[in-house]
Amino acid sequence: MNGEDYAGLGDWTPEDLGVPGEVRPVVSAPATVLSRPGGEVDPTAEETVRLAADLVATMRVSPGCVGLAAPQIGVGAQVFAVDVTGHPKAATVHGTFVLCNATVVEASRWKVGREGCMSVPDLTGDVKRAGRLVVEGALPGTGKVVRLVTDAFEARALQHEIDHCAGLLFLDRVAGAHAIYQRKVYL
Amino acid sequence: MNELAITVIGRDRPGIVADVAEVLARLGANLTDSTMTRLRGHFAMTLICVGPAAADVEAALAPLAGDGQLLATVRAVTPDGESSRTGEPYVMAVHGADRMGIVAAMTRVLADAGGNVTDLSTRLAGSLYVVVAEVDLPPGTAEKVAARLASTAADLGVDVTLRPADPDVL
Numbered sequence: 001m002n003g004e005d006y007a008g009l010g011d012w013t014p015e016d017l018g019v020p021g022e023v024r025p026v027v028s029a030p031a032t033v034l035s036r037p038g039g040e041v042d043p044t045a046e047e048t049v050r051l052a053a054d055l056v057a058t059m060r061v062s063p064g065c066v067g068l069a070a071p072q073i074g075v076g077a078q079v080f081a082v083d084v085t086g087h088p089k090a091a092t093v094h095g096t097f098v099l100c101n102a103t104v105v106e107a108s109r110w111k112v113g114r115e116g117c118m119s120v121p122d123l124t125g126d127v128k129r130a131g132r133l134v135v136e137g138a139l140p141g142t143g144k145v146v147r148l149v150t151d152a153f154e155a156r157a158l159q160h161e162i163d164h165c166a167g168l169l170f171l172d173r174v175a176g177a178h179a180i181y182q183r184k185v186y187l
Numbered sequence: 188m189n190e191l192a193i194t195v196i197g198r199d200r201p202g203i204v205a206d207v208a209e210v211l212a213r214l215g216a217n218l219t220d221s222t223m224t225r226l227r228g229h230f231a232m233t234l235i236c237v238g239p240a241a242a243d244v245e246a247a248l249a250p251l252a253g254d255g256q257l258l259a260t261v262r263a264v265t266p267d268g269e270s271s272r273t274g275e276p277y278v279m280a281v282h283g284a285d286r287m288g289i290v291a292a293m294t295r296v297l298a299d300a301g302g303n304v305t306d307l308s309t310r311l312a313g314s315l316y317v318v319v320a321e322v323d324l325p326p327g328t329a330e331k332v333a334a335r336l337a338s339t340a341a342d343l344g345v346d347v348t349l350r351p352a353d354p355d356v357l
Contacts (some may be wrong), residue, residue: 028315029315030282172346179319
């Protein structure tokens with residue numbers, strides 16, 4: 001089994017959404033919307049397409065942001081955008097894409113790595129994630145179900161975003177009592 | 188051989204570890220287990236060492252505390268025999284809006300279940316409070332403990348997860 005056996009993204013780009021995205025404010029923890037599982041969406045619905053465009057627009061204006069999930073802009077829905085293009089820890093890169101109702105099909109090669117989150121701006125943490133991942137989800141607009149095979153940093157980003165859609169933060173998966181780090185130093 | 192429990196805490200500045208460690212080395216105190224970390228601008232050292240008498244260490248550390256910026260305590264403790272861990276190791280993560288009593292309520296649930304907290308840290312970042320505890324639970328109790336934690340967390344308006352600690356040994 002390899003990547004070629006799956007229907008991947010094809011030539012999908014955010015421009016296929018056909019609507020301009022609006023930059024939305026990003027919600028910070030503690031916030032209820034970040035802690036509740038998001039609902040499944042109809043990927044072909046107009047509101048889902050608009051949500052997808054907003055996620056891409058908000059992700060693009062946020063420095064260092066490699067992924068953004070709907071709960072982070074206040075919407076309890078299983079939709080997220082990812083783009084790890086140019087990241088030094090990325091290997092396989094699928095560019096900018098949005099998935100709806102995504103699930104992990106296969107996960108292996110678990111590895112601990114440091115990650116942060118726009119919704120937890122002051123902390124980072126060490127989290128064990130699969131370094132090789134198969135994810136299935138629907139593209140917004142067409143609703144076409146795709147399977148992505150990825151690895152390294154893109155795999156980590158996907159797991160982080162799928163967690164958001166399930167109401168989980170990286171804080172829920174930290175490796176131990178000394179695996180959380182403060183970004184700001186209080187003196 | 189004396190076993191001593193020493194704590195040093197004070198406003199953070201460069202050189203606290205070196206100053207304290209030098210005093211201990213000079214007295215022939217062998218530093219065994221320790222944690223030393225900065226907590227919101229204060230530097231805190233907790234350590235166990237073996238060697239000299241408690242009174243000698245206390246006297247040697249006194250000059251460091253002379254300016255009132257450092258507080259040091261020394262007490263003799265009874266060495267514990269090695270005991271093997273019988274519990275199952277879990278990691279409890281709690282996060283939510285800061286409020287009084289989160290650590291108290293959540294650790295009480297663990298204690299009532301016979302759980303032994305082996306490591307714990309908390310962070311306050313803005314209004315977000317985070318607790319991560321490593322706990323040894325009596326075998327077979329994790330599911331019940333998780334349910335009780337969830338119920339207590341709901342009362343407090345915070346989120347909790349209980350996961351098996353990473354068992355990998357390399």
